[in-house]
Amino acid sequence: MPRRSPRSSPTPTGIQFEKVAELQPDLIIGIYSGMTKSDYEKLSKLAPTIAPLKEYEEWGVPWDAQATVVGQALGRPQQMTVLVADAKKRVQAVKDANPEFAGKTALAATPWEGVFVYGSQDPRCRLLADLGFSLPADLDKVTKSAWGGDLSDESVELLDVDALVWLVEGNGRKDIEANKAYTSLAVHKEGREIFTKPGDGVYEAFSLMTVLSIGYLVEELGPRLAAAVDGNPSTSTEKS
Numbered sequence: 001m002p003r004r005s006p007r008s009s010p011t012p013t014g015i016q017f018e019k020v021a022e023l024q025p026d027l028i029i030g031i032y033s034g035m036t037k038s039d040y041e042k043l044s045k046l047a048p049t050i051a052p053l054k055e056y057e058e059w060g061v062p063w064d065a066q067a068t069v070v071g072q073a074l075g076r077p078q079q080m081t082v083l084v085a086d087a088k089k090r091v092q093a094v095k096d097a098n099p100e101f102a103g104k105t106a107l108a109a110t111p112w113e114g115v116f117v118y119g120s121q122d123p124r125c126r127l128l129a130d131l132g133f134s135l136p137a138d139l140d141k142v143t144k145s146a147w148g149g150d151l152s153d154e155s156v157e158l159l160d161v162d163a164l165v166w167l168v169e170g171n172g173r174k175d176i177e178a179n180k181a182y183t184s185l186a187v188h189k190e191g192r193e194i195f196t197k198p199g200d201g202v203y204e205a206f207s208l209m210t211v212l213s214i215g216y217l218v219e220e221l222g223p224r225l226a227a228a229v230d231g232n233p234s235t236s237t238e239k240s
Contacts, residue, residue: 027047031069058147071083087215098131101226109151109165114151116149164228194228194237201239
């Protein structure tokens with residue numbers, strides 16, 4: 001089976017238009033996608049389609065912007081405004097409860113075709129910044145894209161941050177821990193890694209990044225981020 005992209009691509013081979021048509025959708029939401037103009041034209045023939053927002057980098061639409069557009073499309077802007085405000089309040093609460101995040105660096109990555117690190121405009125890193133963390137200054141320069149990119153062994157030192165959130169599937173963690181260039185970094189030696197995997201809730205919430213998952217995500221991830229930056233390598237960053 002081909003490995004999935006680190007993005008939220010519908011399938012490894014792209015949009016399956018026939019299957020979309022079989023679902024007879026009333027609305028197609030592709031805000032967080034790599035939808036092309038051709039894709040949009042095909043999908044629009046099936047149902048009203050919301051394409052990625054032009055003002056943001058591809059795959060870089062913030063979760064709150066996504067939610068706002070969806071609320072408008074469904075004719076429920078006021079209800080969505082309430083949900084967005086509540087989610088932001090919960091993010092702020094975790095940030096306020098962890099002032100030590102300020103001045104610390106953080107990143108999100110996944111073992112895909114080596115190591116893929118998410119860029120400054122990806123919703124995952126946007127959220128880490130919202131919690132008070134800083135991203136490496138040269139992040140987008142190294143990845144060559146604001147939504148992320150693959151790292152060579154020569155660039156893996158970019159991952160040597162104060163808190164590193166991994167999204168791993170299958171044997172992904174073993175692959176990471178077999179990478180000598182990575183395991184030589186302090187982020188690994190000092191236990192500043194947070195491994196999330198399918199089924200632990202945080203992995204799904206961090207992957208989906210919706211207005212409904214944000215509150216759960218920050219409340220579950222917050223303590224693990226705090227454990228990563230507390231300066232004590234023995235503090236567990238595993239899900240309790």
